[in-house]
Amino acid sequence: MTNTILEVERLGKSFGSHTALRDINFSVNQGEIISVLGPSGCGKSTLLQLIAGLQQPDEGEIRLRGTTVATVSRLVPPEKRGINMVFQDYALWPHMTIYDNMAYGLRRQKVPAAAIREKLAELVALLHLEGLEDRLPPQLSGGQQQRVAIARALATKPDLLLLDEPLSNLDMRLRIEMRSEMAYLFRQLGTTVFHVTHDPDEAFAMADRLMIMRAGAVDQIDRPQICYDRPATLSAAMLLGAGNRLKSKLVREGEHATVRIAGQEIVGTSPGNSNKLRTEAVDLLFRPDSALWQTMPTAAANQLPVHVLHSVFEGKRWRVLAKTGDGQPISFLHDEYLDAGLEGSLHISASDAFVFPQQSA
Secondary structure, rough: OOOOEEEEEEEEEEEOOEEEEEEEEEEEEOEEEEEEOOOOOHHHHHHHHHHHHHOOOOOOOOOOOOOOOOOOOEEEEHHHHOOOOOOOOOOOOOOHHHHHHHHHHHHHHOOOOHHHHHHHHHHHHHHHHOOOOOOHHHOHHHHHHHEEEHHHHHHHOOOEEEEEEOOOOOOOHHHHHHHHHHHHHHHHHHHOEEEEOOHHHHHHOOOEEEEEEOEEEEEEOHHHHHHOOOOOOHHHHHHHOOOEEEEEEEEEEEEEEEEOOOEEEEEEEEOOOOOOOOOOOOEEEHHHHHHHEEEOOOOOOOEEEEEEEEEEEEEEEEEEEEEEEEOOOEEEEEEEOOOOOOEEEEEEEEEEEEEEEOOOO
């Protein structure tokens, strides 16, 4: 039987006339890592604060291990929820040693000193903090401080660990290292995690399930691969890398919808169960790495004629900026430099092209 740690039902929160969250519903099972992904202002930080007990909902209910901890008329304080949070700025006490920072929660629980030493020795080894116990936080690197913050949060064995943009203050190399280490550590310990981020790569590296948010609501919640392969909305597709967005005219709808761009027909995949686009004006989206360059344009299906504008070297491959026959800008990746002015075509498979009703955003 599944052991549910967190349940959120019909959750809503407003600040004056601004609706920050509306009708949020989901649950988190024991040992599961949920990553909440969305742009700034989508409501993910407000949702985290409601779960932590730092805000009170205007609608709905939050339950932890089956016990109601938040409604419009009830608010269990953070310290009584059995949860801990790791902040993006680490929030370590600068005057305390690393050992004292990690031991803080255990001492508040009046855990015997010998048991604290045993627990912290295990966490120090797991998080590679050996030899740093007597230092102060300012004497550590950003990555080391983040490890200390995680160790402090894990020391009291919380029912739920909240991560608020935990890697945003680290450089790229450390972010890549830490997201892999954290995912391994949490799964090794069986920690239940609710993780908020704006970085898709970080979310993919850590999550068992993704929750994609936009404008205070949930666009999609599913396994990372499902969200990537079948984004439920235009915004989800763009957030997960489908940066090419072409205005198109719908020719035939269905699960495999056909659109026309600059006189050329392209077959793509349309979202939802009904696959009814109900509009002639649609957007075709695809990722730069899913388009295959071909030198000679053809009239075949899913061949999009393009005109090369510029090529930029990005390390392993070239990013090529181009435009379609009707002047719409696109980009794609290629193994070689392409001269400006070159004419060719892009092959885009139907499974890599997503068709949505045209939107202004």
